[in-house]
Amino acid sequence: MKKKIAIIMGGDTEESVISLKSGKEVYNNLNKEEFEPYQIHLFRDKWFLIDENNHEYSVNKHDFTVSFSKNQILKFDCVFNAIHGTPGEDGIIQAYFHLLKIPYTGCHFHHASITFNKKYCLSFLKEFGIDTAVSFFLNKNESFCEEKIIKKIGLPCFVKPSRSGSSLGISKVYEKKDFFYAVEKAFKIDNEVIIESYLKGTEVSVGVISFKNKIKVLPITEIISKNDFFDFESKYSGKSQEITPARLLPKVEKKIQTLSKKIHQILNLSGISRSEYILVNGVPFFLEINTVPGLSKESIFPKQLKIAGIPLSDLFRNAIYSSIGWK
Known part of the structure; x- marks a missing residue:
């Protein structure tokens, strides 16, 4: 009997546009002879299943089922998570499925909550000797001294929301006069902000997969942004090599x-x-980690998979059966 798979996509941030593309890619690459996939759009004010004819069916948030009729109620065997940012990458939606006892792909909710929060993730990894930029953390409505921060971090520096993806809310600050505005901009995204020293060097991105009971590192990608740094526009508007x-x-x-x-x-x-x-001079400094990376044709991760010789369909199948148990 085919496994019924809910591919969740969308989310509560500007990354939802990218998530819809990722979710569609998952849907297109799942073997329809083995799985029965459904596209589920989750937005802040609306959860619904959308079929091939663009008909919408409401999702019951109490048990994550879909009623096509009084006598036809759809229950899912597994959820494939393709939501970037909140609530798909920060552990919120994973905790929801954990409570409902519905298997889901990707990392567990408590691990997602740590990895998505740059403040906690960086602090945690430093304890294991991982090199990172010099950083300073701020909470919303907390008083702070610009002089003290800049003296520690230096200029230029980066001001980032602690919990955000796709470089949303990030500023590169060159002069002291622009520092406060950058902090305000970051606080519009999150109530925790991280200020990091600028690292001059080569930016690289590395995919890692748990595949066939082994951890495999994918080919590394070198990123050359046409903008001042690898921002949202660079990532999704072709302004990077x-x-x-x-x-x-x-x-x-x-x-x-x-x-x-x-x-x-x-x-x-x-x-x-x-x-x-x-x-920096051959030494890798860790910036951040994504546990639900982009899966669209334009995204870095699928390109790394292709060079590694791993079809998307194989990776997705592996992710599903790793969640629900192998045959």
Whole structure:
């Protein structure tokens, strides 16, 4: 009997547009002879199933079922999570499915809550000797001294929401006069903000997958942004050059691969992850990690999979059966 798979997509942020593309890619690549996939759109004010004819059917939030008629109620065997940002990447939706006892792909809700919060993730990884930029944390409505922060961090620096994806709300600050505005901008996204020192070097992105009971590191991608940094526009409007595999010396490549696998294991992640680094004189400095990376044709992760020779359909099948148990 075919497994009924709910592919959840959308979310509560500007990343929802990207998530819809990722979800569609999952839907298109699942083997329809083995699975019965459904596209489920989750937005702040509306949850619904959308069929091939663009008909919408409301999702019951109490038990995550869909009623097509009085006598036809759809229950799912597994949820494939393709929501970037909140509530799909921060543990919220995972905790909901955990309570309902519905298997879901990706990492567990408590791991997602740590990885999505840059403040907690960076602080945690530092304890394991992972190199990161010098940082300073702020909470909303907390008084702070610009002079003190800039003296510690230096200029230029980055001001980021602690819980946000796709570089939303991030500013690169060159002068003190722009610092307060950058902090205000970040606080519009989240009530926790991180200020980081600028690292001059090469940006790279590394995918890691739990595949066939092994942790596999994918080919590394080198990122060259046409903008001042790898912001939302660079990521999704073609204003960046992404080179896979990255142009790295073998010993540097090995160092990054080993580190990425180590971080995946330290954070006890399952499914897939994509971590970002700045290479400074051959030393990788960890920036952040994504546990629900983009899966659209334009995204970095599928390009890394292609070079590794792993079909999307195989990865998605593996993710589902890792969640519900193998045959």
